[in-house]
Amino acid sequence: MSFSLILCNARVANRGVAGATVDIAVSDGRIAAIEPQIPGEGERVDAGGRFVSPGLVESHFHLDKSRILDRVAPLEDRRATDYMKRVSAVKDSFTVEDIYARSRETLEQCMLNGVLHMRTHIEVDAPIGLRGFEAIERLAKDYAWGFDLQLCVFLQEGWTNVPGAEATVVKALERGATVVGGAPRYDSNGPAQIERIFAVAKDFNVDIDIHGDGGYTLDDTMAWQICDLTDRMGWGGRVAIGHGNKYSCMTDEQVAALGKRLAGAGVAVAVLPATDLFTSGRHQEHSVMRGVADANALVAQGANCSIATNNVLNPFTPYGDCSLVRIANMYANVVQRGTETDLSECFAMISDRPARMLRDDDYGIAVGNPADLVVWNAKSAAEVIATVAQPVMGFKRGRRLFTREAATLHRP
């Protein structure tokens, strides 16, 4: 047999005897065989007994407003909540070229951190209109050789209270966006916006991903309405909620009930710890709440959840190295999840689980699937999260995508 690549000595989750390694053979960009030892011709790359995973999946991201920290007014008061205002103030300066350049830089950093799939939200409010969509649409085409990018369009600054706004969402969907999102919290009538999102999704037969349940009280929790509409429309498995800070204010019993409802309806939750931590508890002077939902507790009830980065270097989250593993580690630390099982689940929440949210049917290390492979400087999924392990190398459809040299200590 002849292969284009044989990745040898790889540790793969849920395969064979615990601790045993396998070889992964690639042909025509797909995984052709997974066996303890694969003879045959082809370029051999030694994974050195390291953990190998499919490419990570960012299920909730904003490429279009990444890297704008240098042009917004600084946050002067720790307790201020004017992130939106500070972003809005500079949106006029966003051109297609500008959005493309910033998004490209962020996307490349994500790739170098082992992320090979992403759903990015794109604002189409005035004054941006379709500029962001045009930029990201081009980026998706230009980087198709190394990255799968899913476009979700939404209105950040109001829908039902902004005459004509929905027309831009419709235009973007007509041009090929495959997901419709929303930010009902910034609408004068949140529930009405949610109704419109579902109606538009039905018209275009697209998936739904709504920013929801931010805040620190259980008033106006949107998840129930979203689950009801999902049931009514038969959209199970096609709907996600991003944030869910409110769920961190629930008792164990309430969280369990929510998890069951989400699982029954097929509504997923993406927890966004970097943003949720940065924006939560601004009303509190001390004993500041964390605002990060315990996704593990929802998963335990059968719900699908993911952990995602959301924002990079903007007023909502003035941080970011585009390492999704770092975000997952931060999540685990904050929700106090540290067992091997919990940490493996955290890894699933940046890989298999978000892949299911994005309905990526041929995701994962299995014969016949695309050879999207990342070699980690760790021996297991749990160790990747615990140690914020670096990806050593990555492959997209069997082609080497990146290589990271290990740091060297120069002894005397």
Ligand SMILES: [Zn+2]
């Ligand atoms: Zn978001």
